Amino acid sequence: MTTQALPLKKVDLAQVKAWLPKYGVYAAIVLLILFNIIFTPNFLTWSNLRIQLIQVAPIVIVALGMALVIGTEGIDLSVGSVMALAAALIPLYLGYGLTGAILISLVAGLAVGLINGTLVARVGLQPIVATLALFVGGRGLALVISGGQLKDIRNDDFLYLGSGDLLGLPVLVWIAAVLVLIVAFVVRRTVFGRRLLAIGGNRASAELAGLPVKRVLITVYVICSVLASIAGILAVARIQSSDASAVGLLIELSAITAVVVGGTPLTGGKVRVLGTVAGALLMQLVVATMIKHNLQPSITEMVQAVIILIAVYVARERKSR
16 A cells, blocks of 8 residues: 655745735744743843833834834934934933923924924925935934933932832833823724825825825824833933933834734835834844844844844735735
């Protein structure tokens, strides 16, 4: 009696390429977690997990705003400077009350967003050019406001935002989680979200359809800057001091990386909110893993660059189909 071997099912490369943009980031997170469980001592301890969540929360918040901007086929390089501006304003006005200091910092972010949005939507500048001005000037203004000095924060109510716990989780993480839910709802369930995606998909068609393109674009840049202000406020509360030269430094690169790795195409028309969160978590895990295993920062940067290139390539392949 002869037995016939069952044919092996061939791997469908087209299915793999379609799967990667949606779920690749989650698979990478699982693999990296498994690697750390096996090879990194004390990885699963609550103290380590708490540190990772606290460190990634501001990146998630900034990346949410960046995802909205990229969804319109734009970019915002000024988010780090907005964080620095918020950090400079907090100690200046904290003596007049916690609520007032936070509101002033948020209004400053709103003003930056209005400038960026107006330059893009009404003046017609390319987003990278429009936001580059405040990328440089915003941090300069923050340094002028702070006098270039590091200022310690002693307000316990304010510091609670960065170091306190609520129901076993850091308050900072709760704030980030609430903002994720709000942004996800806006993108998926509101008219504004649908207009945003339509503009990113084809701005000319959106204008011909009578959509308020300029108003939506300005609003998107305002939201992005306000979220960056929130991240700056929380960063100051976490480190318990205000340093306008360091707060938010290069976070625009981390935010863009999180968005791209999370599956949101740079060509606009789509926003993957949960993917953006996963992208931020993945990059945080990559950095933490490198540090835990005593690898040089230059190697960490090269690994991040490779991940970005892979994400952009996968996104391009998907768009070409």
